[in-house]
Amino acid sequence: MGSRRGIGRGLGVVGTVAGAGAAGVGAAVGLRHVAVGRVRLRPDPDAGEPFGELRGRELTVKASDGLPLHVEVDGPDDADLTIVFSHGYTLNQDSWHYQRRDLPKSLRKVFWDQRSHGRSGRSDPLHATIEQTGDDLYKVLKATVRPKRPVILVGHSMGGMSIMALADRRPEVFRRQVVGVALVNTSCGDMAEMTLGLPLVLAKVVQPLAPRTLRGLGRRADLVERARGLGSDLAFVVTRKMAFADKHVSPTVVDFLEQMVRGTPIDVIAEFYPALMAHDKLGCLDVLGRVPTLVLAGGRDRLTPAGASRRIAEALPDVELVEVEEAGHVLPLEYPGVVTGGLRRLIERVSPGYEEERTA
Template identity: 75%
Template sequence: MVSRNKRRIGIAGAVAGVGAAGVGAAVGLRRLAVGRVRLRQDPDADEPFGELRGTPMTVLADDGLPLHVEVDGPDPSDGAVPLTIVFSHGYTLNQDSWHYQRRDLRGQGPDGPRLVFWDQRSHGRSGRGRPDHATVRQTGEDLYAVLRATVPPGSPVVLAGHSMGGMTIMALAERHPELFGDQVVAVALVNTSCGDLAEMTLGLPMALAKLVRPLAPGALRGLGRRADLVDRARGLGADVAFMVTKRMAFADKHVSPTVVAFLEEMIRSTPIDVIAEFYPALIAHDGLDGLEALGRVPVLVAAGGQDRLTPAAHGRRIAEALPDAEFVEVDGAGHVLPLEYPGVVTGGLRRLIDRVRPERQERSA
């Protein structure tokens, strides 16, 4: 009986978390599930996921919480004013979710951009925040602290945010609009929303979604109150978690199983109580007030046509509200464009970089 109960908790943690969070709390061990998905050669099998590291530093948030930050690229102390890209990751993930962008944009010499990656509070290597500080407004203030600590005055910045990371940027824009058009010169918003997430269907028929939606907050709170037990039992739902992650996060049926397993590992590393704490803030998110400041700079908005969590209509709504936005929709993509279609995201960032490089602006002046 005890074993059966633990298994139910493990699977419940997977399904409730994924359904509520997006790519949520899909859990379990990587094990042999990767090999069972598809017996074919995996071009990403040898990709060093989670191994790319920058120069680490600790940034203190305004409430004293230590935030883990890593920096790649030229040292601005030599008097140069390099372009910096600051990456904010999504809910239940960490900075390694930007693996391909980090790989392809780093190491471009003194003329290349500096890259700043950070783990949002209670995620990755950052400190565990107070439950009442698990809000989008707070993550916006955290990003402000990261900017102040990593970007020299006068150095231009491009902000890139995926999912919750995009909401973090909107919160920063609402609280610190003076940064946009001055220091922040461009923004990339990927698989994100400016509100109305309570209406998402998770790919379910609308009638069923309306039945499931009210249950998610209570289910997650219940799991959060039993965090120790749930986290110990999560591995028991390994195969279920892998397949749920694949279905909820990706749309490409040929997606690398190694990529799916990498995403699932990041999700599994996020404690269930953290997932429970952030969920209400994401569902209640309203970033409309931040769009006015975002309208001062070029913005890339990228969406997945099969995104069950932040549907493409949410990205389209953001793009339509901005005067200088490029909207890119990948029809066959899900919720994690940085991993599923990395070239689309990296290419979009390169276009933003080309538009706002200081030397280019000087030539056109």
């Protein structure tokens, strides 16, 4: 039990689980399994979906520390409303594929890759903080939306945290320019409650080890990246288990999400993890309370449990809370119609406010 071999095996399990949970899906490695093949052979209505191929007008926005942020804009520049989408931890702007595809073409939509993610520049590790991503969002807003033109901010997971950081650091932009907010699978703090789907007692053992495990993986990035590339089927299984709850989720969607995660270097995952665990923006909810808000939660979200979304909703005066019982952590891909429908309702809620302001 106390042998070196036993300790090594134990840390291997911790590394897989903690790394998987921290990534939002898992940096897993392994061999091919017959069971995965059977899942992938099921009828898949999304098999022909052009994931990762929807592109907009590209521009580069310089962050406050000079880092280049990759931004894309869809829709007419003279549109009455702009929606700015902020993606989650280890993902990129393509995670908004269905919303990009299905929301009205008359809307102006802005998508950006958070620092060290997607096609944005690689951040100094010291700047891998939620406060910095909030500042980055402010720079994206300034660069893509004219002053006093109405904006809805939409954030998934870490993207929602970036919106909270913006509210904390730049409260003046809410109501003056930001007229609505949508928070999807996110939390204002208490990330210590994240159980990764484990029994609570085991989760309390695993979670304190996660930062140390991830730092160790980050220091061996080359080795880990080679291993990640070899274990596509185990990565598929862990992705499906950790990110989704619907047993009928499209295998193509699972693959797409896993590819996004695999595209995020393990040392980036390690750098941002402490910032997520330390996230505490309960105090900014009074700023978010100035505007109509949509809060969406997955009833079986292993990473930001539905209770975190309920706490946000309870603190806001003008909020719609939508909880999908059979959903996991990636609502924009698992239940895209729920997310897109909620955004359409949010747009309808704030539309009269736009017209009143524009005619005042």
